[in-house]
Amino acid sequence: AQSVTQLDSHVSVSEGTPVLLRCNYSSSYSPSLFWYVQHPNKGLQLLLKYTSAATLVKGINGFEAEFKKSETSFHLTKPSAHMSDAAEYFCVVWGNAGNMLTFGGGTRLMVKP
Amino acid sequence: DAGVTQSPTHLIKTRGQQVTLRCSPKSGHDTVSWYQQALGQGPQFIFQYYEEEERQRGNFPDRFSGHQFPNYSSELNVNALLLGDSALYLCASSVFSGLRVGAFFGQGTRLTVV
Numbered sequence: 726a727q728s729v730t731q732l733d734s735h736v737s738v739s740e741g742t743p744v745l746l747r748c749n750y751s752s753s754y755s756p757s758l759f760w761y762v763q764h765p766n767k768g769l770q771l772l773l774k775y776t777s778a779a780t781l782v783k784g785i786n787g788f789e790a791e792f793k794k795s796e797t798s799f800h801l802t803k804p805s806a807h808m809s810d811a812a813e814y815f816c817v818v819w820g821n822a823g824n825m826l827t828f829g830g831g832t833r834l835m836v837k838p
Numbered sequence: 839d840a841g842v843t844q845s846p847t848h849l850i851k852t853r854g855q856q857v858t859l860r861c862s863p864k865s866g867h868d869t870v871s872w873y874q875q876a877l878g879q880g881p882q883f884i885f886q887y888y889e890e891e892e893r894q895r896g897n898f899p900d901r902f903s904g905h906q907f908p909n910y911s912s913e914l915n916v917n918a919l920l921l922g923d924s925a926l927y928l929c930a931s932s933v934f935s936g937l938r939v940g941a942f943f944g945q946g947t948r949l950t951v952v
Contacts, residue, residue, distance in 0.1 A: 759940050768842075768928060769881075769943040776939055815880055819937050823894045825871065826930070826937060828880035 727752040727820045729829035737835040744788075744803040746832045748816030751797065756820035758799045760790055763813045763831075772814075775799065786810070811836045842931045842944035850950045851919050859914040859947045861929030869893075870912035871930040871941065872904060881928055887912050888934045916949075924951045 732747040773784025873881035883896035887906035930941040
């Protein structure tokens with residue numbers, strides 16, 4: 726089975742400070758990993774993806790994530806938070822559960838002015 | 839190029855009723871997956887359709903059924919609605935066996951059961 730654990734349900738940062746959203750995964754298959762963002766009353770937008778190429782992945786809006794197999798982690802970072810980054814973020818894995826995506830529980834990012 | 843479109847955007851139904859939600863995938867995509875997102879939770883996989891057949895199913899009762907049409911669009915049907923079926927229903931569009939590179943999601947249908 727595959728699973729995803731997002732270690733923080735809520736993260737609060739000040740505008741202009743770094744963002745770190747933590748994600749650990751479990752998959753016995755060589756996984757693909759994704760971060761999606763969901764703004765209030767909106768659908769899911771793909772931020773970035775890891776598909777077994779470079780372990781440091783750059784996405785949209787200045788976000789990046791590093792795949793660490795030894796730690797089974799895929800943490801999302803951004804050097805400087807912007808007010809528009811406030812949203813719900815989901816870490817997602819595709820692997821050995823057939824042709825489906827498995828989502829973490831989500832992390833709500835709050836950005837203070 | 840239209841993305842993934844879902845209709846309706848919002849829906850209110852009474853317990854025991856039946857509902858049909860619709861999804862048109864992104865151009866070039868032949869696979870539609872449906873997810874249920876309860877308030878404050880991550881989306882849960884309901885089922886996936888490819889070549890007009892259900893290819894994989896998550897842990898949802900038979901009250902949840904679906905259909906895919908020759909043009910790849912899809913419907914999600916829920917019978918005998920329960921209060922617990924209130925959620926955001928998301929449609930994900932992809933190429934079959936292409937989930938390795940992710941999926942595109944629609945805006946969702948917000949279903950409220952009263």
